[in-house]
Every structure is written in structure tokens, then in C-alpha cells.
Amino acid sequence: MAQNGNQFTVTPSSPSQIQINFEAKPTYTLSLMNDGANYTNANFPFVTYKGNTITLPTLSNCGNYTFAGWDTNSGTTSIPIYPGGATYNTTSGDVTSYAVYQTASGTPAVTYSYGFENNDTGWTSDATQSNLEAKLGTYSGRINTSNVHVTRTNILTSPTSIAFSLMRTSNNTNVDIRVQVPSDNTNWTTVVTYPMGDFANGSWTEKITSLSYYQNVYVRLYYTGTTAIRYIDDVRLVEGGLITSYTTTPNCSNAVTTWNGTTWSSGIPASAVDAVITGSYSTVSQPSFTAKNITIKNSGVLEITSIIQFQL
Structure with a gap:
């Protein structure tokens, strides 16, 4: 007898009796859990063979939570692996998947922009308005002295980040520019320091700094200074922002x-x-x-x- 995969070839030399024995393929179960309870319907739990597929259900929203999908981690706080309506491919093992819900908290983000344009408000700066170099719009801020600041005039309840772009015009990489915050607009604390070597000569380099740790503060950029010419533009200060959180226990029943x-x-x-x-x-x-x-x-x-x- 010769075997080639599932094909058997028998070449008897005399009258013979052939017995074929079959072994059952193993089955595997996909179980679903929703808010601490078993989710059941005509299709679930899904018992089938490895490689077979099924479409995962999309559930209704729960209270102030929106259904996000399914995940095999019962305590996930991240975006789920499978969105509702996704195709699940059966693996060689029993699996339990949990309904994941999401909710948003916070306030919509507000961006305060400053590009040294004539109609820009809410900012002060020692940099000189210049039309020689501009990343956006018509103007940028020209820096060629020490102790130059770009400051948001109003206190921020919940700043999220600040971004700015700076251009060097020489190989001089002395000094630095700093992101600073205080609560009183006087005693400034440095959040991060960017050396001039971080910025390109002759082109714009953008830096983004997280401010989510701080509350009720003023925010400024502070250049320590030389007479080498720098340009600064496209300053964007973000306050607030919605935060999405995920859970498998939204407590729908309550x-x-x-x-x-x-x-x-x-x-x-x-x-x-x-x-x-x-x-x-x-x-x-x-x-x-x-x-x-x-x-x-x-x-x-x-x-x-x-x-x-x-x-x-």
C-alpha cells in the first residue's frame, strides 16, 4: 500500500480485505462575553473546525458607552482586536472574546496659533516680524539677540501640547530654545530644552512638546540667544481634547x-x-x-x- 496525502493506493497480490478507519477532526469553541454575561444566539457559542470562519456580531451601545468590538483580553483598555462585523478565523484552541465599549471624556481641543501675522492675537514676542522667511503665511519671527520669548498671554486650564518650527541660517549651533511654564507668569519652569543642533540650517524643523502634565499655567518659548539669525513660525498651542477610554465592563444593566x-x-x-x-x-x-x-x-x-x- 502506498500513501500520497489523503490518497491510498492498494495493489493486492491476492484476495484481500481492506479496513478504513477514520479519526474525528477536533472541534473548537468561540465563546462571547458581554458585560460579564455570556452572549448567546443562534450562532454563539460557535463550535466548529479549525479554519472555519464566522462574522462577529455588532452590539448595541450601552448607556454612554459605544460598542467598539471584540477582544480576547478580558481587561483590555485598548482598541479591540476585532471590530463588530469582522470575520473571525477559528484557531486550534477554544477562545473567549469579550465585548469592548468606548467612551470619550474631556473637552474638544482648541488650538491657539501664532505665525507673526498682522491679525494674530493672544500672543506676545520679542522676535521681529519678518517677511524674508515664512513657513506659513507672509511673516515669521526673526531672532538675532538673546532672551527672546514667544508667550501665550492667557493662562491655560489644561494645555495638551505646543508645536513650533525654527530655522537656522548659519552653522552656529550655540545656545538653545526652551518650552517653559509657570503658574504666575513670572517664575518660569523649563519643560524641555532643544539645542540649536536639533534644527536644520536653511530649512524648517518642527518640534512638538507634550504639556498634558500641567494645569492652570502660562506657556512660552524662550530663546537663550546669540546674534546668529534664527526664524520661528507656525506656533500652535493646543488646550483640552477628548480622551477615548475602553472597557469590557460598562455595567450596562445599571x-x-x-x-x-x-x-x-x-x-x-x-x-x-x-x-x-x-x-x-x-x-x-x-x-x-x-x-x-x-x-x-x-x-x-x-x-x-x-x-x-x-x-x-
Whole structure:
């Protein structure tokens, strides 16, 4: 008998009896978990053979959380491996995948730009406005002395980063430029120091510095100085910004937000969130909202005008 893969060739020399034995292929299970509970439907748990595929489900949003996908790490805080609707390829082992949800916190980012243009506001600088070199627009700041600053005039509650571009015009790499912060606009603390050797001669080099560690500070760039000519432009200071966080435990079953007469305790209600009203809520002065259930208690008042719809 000769074997070639799954093909067997038998060449008997006399009458023979052939017995073929089959061994069952192993099966593997893909189980899904959603917010601490088993997720089941007609397809899941998915029991099949290695190499077979299935489309992963897309789940509804949960309270103030948005469904992001599936991940094999039960405690992931990162973008999930599989988005909803992705194809899962069965491996040679049992796998459990967990529903991942995301939410955004913070405030939308605001960028304060300065390019030494005539209409730029909110900044001060000792650099001289020049039209000889400009990365953007018409002008840049010309530096050819010591102790030159570019300063944002207003205090920043939650700065995120500052970016700027600088050009050398000679091989002189003495001194440096620093990103500095204080809380009083007087006693400056250096966040980072960039030596002149970091910047190209005759072309623009951009530097970006994180400021997310600091709160309620002023921000400036400070050039320690020589008489060598430098140009600075395209200064961008970012404040705020939304932060996306991920979780496998959004606690959907307890998604609730309470109106106390002034604010919602856990954000504006959504289709999967229960709304509890314990203060006065009037659609004359407040926007309409969507909620899974609405409960009015503790002398709460809900006033609905004829032109506002509440979807339950």
C-alpha cells in the first residue's frame, strides 16, 4: 500500500480485505462575553473546525458607552482586536472574546496659533516680524539677540501640547530654545530644552512638546540667544481634547443618570440609559433627550412643551 496525502493506493497480490478507519477532526469553541454575561444566539457559542470562519456580531451601545468590538483580553483598555462585523478565523484552541465599549471624556481641543501675522492675537514676542522667511503665511519671527520669548498671554486650564518650527541660517549651533511654564507668569519652569543642533540650517524643523502634565499655567518659548539669525513660525498651542477610554465592563444593566435641577450626574441620557429626575426639568430652557426609562421622584418636575418629543 502506498500513501500520497489523503490518497491510498492498494495493489493486492491476492484476495484481500481492506479496513478504513477514520479519526474525528477536533472541534473548537468561540465563546462571547458581554458585560460579564455570556452572549448567546443562534450562532454563539460557535463550535466548529479549525479554519472555519464566522462574522462577529455588532452590539448595541450601552448607556454612554459605544460598542467598539471584540477582544480576547478580558481587561483590555485598548482598541479591540476585532471590530463588530469582522470575520473571525477559528484557531486550534477554544477562545473567549469579550465585548469592548468606548467612551470619550474631556473637552474638544482648541488650538491657539501664532505665525507673526498682522491679525494674530493672544500672543506676545520679542522676535521681529519678518517677511524674508515664512513657513506659513507672509511673516515669521526673526531672532538675532538673546532672551527672546514667544508667550501665550492667557493662562491655560489644561494645555495638551505646543508645536513650533525654527530655522537656522548659519552653522552656529550655540545656545538653545526652551518650552517653559509657570503658574504666575513670572517664575518660569523649563519643560524641555532643544539645542540649536536639533534644527536644520536653511530649512524648517518642527518640534512638538507634550504639556498634558500641567494645569492652570502660562506657556512660552524662550530663546537663550546669540546674534546668529534664527526664524520661528507656525506656533500652535493646543488646550483640552477628548480622551477615548475602553472597557469590557460598562455595567450596562445599571446605566442611569440623574437630573438634580442643574446637571445630569452621568451625562445626557441615551436610548440605553435610565433617566431619573429629582429636580425641575423644563423643555422651555433645556433640550429634549432620549432615555430608556424616565423616573420622576423626590418632588422632581418634568415640564414638556407641545413642540418637544421624548422618545422612550
